[in-house]
Amino acid sequence: MIAQKIQQPAGGEPRPVYQLSNVSRYFNNKEITALDGVGFEIAQGEFHSVIGSSGCGKTTLLKIMAGLMPPSEGRIMLNGRPVLGPRDDIGMMFQHATLFPWRTTIENILLPIEIRSGRKAAMAARSHAEELLRVVGLGGFEDIYPTSLSGGMAQRAAICRMLISEPDMLLLDEPFSALDEITRDFMNMELQKVCMERNASAFLVTHSISEAVILSDVVHVMSARPGRVITSIKIDLPRPRTLEMITLPEFGAYATTIRNLLDKGAFL
Numbered sequence: 031m032i033a034q035k036i037q038q039p040a041g042g043e044p045r046p047v048y049q050l051s052n053v054s055r056y057f058n059n060k061e062i063t064a065l066d067g068v069g070f071e072i073a074q075g076e077f078h079s080v081i082g083s084s085g086c087g088k089t090t091l092l093k094i095m096a097g098l099m100p101p102s103e104g105r106i107m108l109n110g111r112p113v114l115g116p117r118d119d120i121g122m123m124f125q126h127a128t129l130f131p132w133r134t135t136i137e138n139i140l141l142p143i144e145i146r147s148g149r150k151a152a153m154a155a156r157s158h159a160e161e162l163l164r165v166v167g168l169g170g171f172e173d174i175y176p177t178s179l180s181g182g183m184a185q186r187a188a189i190c191r192m193l194i195s196e197p198d199m200l201l202l203d204e205p206f207s208a209l210d211e212i213t214r215d216f217m218n219m220e221l222q223k224v225c226m227e228r229n230a231s232a233f234l235v236t237h238s239i240s241e242a243v244i245l246s247d248v249v250h251v252m253s254a255r256p257g258r259v260i261t262s263i264k265i266d267l268p269r270p271r272t273l274e275m276i277t278l279p280e281f282g283a284y285a286t287t288i289r290n291l292l293d294k295g296a297f298l
């Protein structure tokens with residue numbers, strides 16, 4: 031079940047947004063090989079995730095994709111330009127929302143614009159931020175301080191902060207793993223909604239097989255260190271995905287395939 035080119039619903043090849051070729055990363059004078067020859071493409075609007083055992087190189091891969099760390103070997107292209115450092119067309123989200131407590135929710139969301147283009151530009155983007163807050167169910171919370179938000183609400187605000195710059199590529203490092211299961215399921219469906227509405231591409235690091243399957247068009251399964259992509263599995267379930275799909279036999283079959291690969295990969 032190697033990933034094949036994913037077909038656009040109506041005519042034309044999907045545009046590759048992100049291209050990784052032969053990416054390797056060494057540490058400690060090459061004593062540690064964290065990543066070994068990783069390569070794949072993500073097309074416009076596709077959702078990919080990576081799953082693998084602890085220490086297999088997922089975060090290293092995400093940092094390289096974000097331009098926060100250079101690869102030792104290989105090439106990363108986004109929108110046809112090499113990724114050589116952090117960029118406006120990349121949005122990132124981490125396990126913890128990291129909102130500044132002294133800024134209101136909307137001021138936190140507008141922060142990337144303020145840093146990049148100044149206060150006036152941030153003020154001009156206020157209605158866009160309000161619209162994003164409405165999309166994630168936080169309409170009316172604009173002027174609330176983060177200490178009054180629950181964990182799930184803070185992560186929803188963090189989604190808005192990631193989207194305010196309209197990035198083409200969303201990089202997500204276990205963004206909902208600190209939340210309870212019910213909130214996490216809900217947030218995953220919210221994430222799908224915003225990705226579909228904006229036709230954004232996304233790459234998710236996760237430890238959860240069911241999260242990977244329910245969200246993704248392609249799941250990359252990594253081996254234990256040195257991290258290699260053992261297989262990229264195309265998930266052929268219709269969109270929008272719903273939580274009820276977890277009970278489908280196809281869902282169970284994908285989850286079992288990934289589980290078996292991970293069990294085997296741990297000893298490769």
Ligand SMILES: Nc1ncnc2c1ncn2[C@@H]1O[C@H](COP(=O)(O)OP(=O)(O)OP(=O)(O)O)[C@@H](O)[C@H]1O
Nearest residue numbers: 057058062064083084085086087088089090091255
């Ligand atoms: N700065 C560094 N210096 C030395 N070794 C590093 C560094 N960063 C990562 N490593 C090593 O590279 C390997 C991959 O680490 P990484 O954090 O990417 O794994 P991971 O899959 O994200 O792990 P987890 O699932 O536990 O978060 C590990 O063996 C780690 O010890």
